[in-house]
Amino acid sequence: MAPAERPAGAGYLTLRAGAEATGEFEDRRSRFIAQLVHVGGERDAEAFLAEVRARHHDARHNVPAWTLADGCERCSDDGEPQRTAGMPVLEVLRGAGLADVCCVVTRYFGGTLLGPGGLVRAYTAAAQAAVAAAGESGAICEMTLVVPVTVQLPYALHDRVRRLCADAGGRVADALFAEDVQLSCVFRAGEEAPFAAAVRELANGEDLCRVGEPRFAEF
Structure with missing residues (x-):
């Protein structure tokens, strides 16, 4: 078929x-x-x-x-x-x-x-x-095309980046606290670009985001 x-x-x-x-x-x-x-x-x-x-x-x-x-x-x-x-x-x-x-x-x-x-x-x-x-x-769930974004940032920006993530419609799936902070964020496809741009502006032009490949997942 x-x-x-x-x-x-x-x-x-x-x-x-x-x-x-x-x-x-x-x-x-x-x-x-x-x-x-x-x-x-x-x-x-x-x-x-x-x-x-x-x-x-x-x-x-x-x-x-x-x-x-x-x-x-x-x-x-x-x-x-x-x-x-x-x-x-x-x-x-x-x-x-x-x-x-x-x-x-x-x-x-x-x-x-x-x-x-x-x-x-x-x-x-x-x-x-x-x-x-x-x-x-x-038992039924909705699968959405999402894009993972990993953000490596200093502690001083942690709270502000979390707020930017929420404001952009994303969510923080995981956080790793070491010498700096690594946030694993998830966005609906298309919503990750404004977030990455806002983080870049916050970091005075430094690119702190690593954007992953789109995939289907619960959101």
């Missing part, structure tokens, strides 16, 4: 690492159990799918769908009629604005055929239930 279009630098929602949310739906004795987790890439998603298949080895179907922050998406109907299972689950993940997540919906067959429309509704409902459970449990 072709990568999805995601605006460059756009934030996204994901599950916190280590969290798993589940949701269930039942129709005419067929049980649909959705299991939703954070993944760091396709290898993690494939490993989770294998884990779910082992967990529910007696189930008729284990339908996977995952979407990653780099735009890569995958889904499979795992033996269900084409586009009645994997795609509906993927659409739920897309609709919720989630990325770096994998959802596997396990189906225990109840003995009655549900038809294409019934399958789409059931897989959709199970995935929606898992997403809702993740939200209710506080």
Whole structure:
């Protein structure tokens, strides 16, 4: 499946690492159990799918769908009629604005055929239930494109630089006090430049800031 279009630098929602949310739906004795987790890439998603298949080895179907922050998406109907299972689950993940997540919906067959429309509704409902459970449990977090800035400064400027950081919308993630002070600051992408300029002005033109590479993180 072709990568999805995601605006460059756009934030996204994901599950916190280590969290798993589940949701269930039942129709005419067929049980649909959705299991939703954070993944760091396709290898993690494939490993989770294998884990779910082992967990529910007696189930008729284990339908996977995952979407990653780099735009890569995958889904499979795992033996269900084409586009009645994997795609509906993927659409739920897309609709919720989630990325770096994998959802596997396990189906225990109840003995009655549900038809294409019934399958789409059931897989959709199970995935929606898992997403809702993740939200209710506080497992969903927002990832923002951030830029780390390290500031090496004399003690005399410490309080003023902290205030400049806060005024620019940043936060101090760590501080190291030795012969001088090292502040590890984090800013939303684009907000680090005014801070660095303000620190340079405060230090009479001396460049005290080291700007790192942008990355996605909770902010």
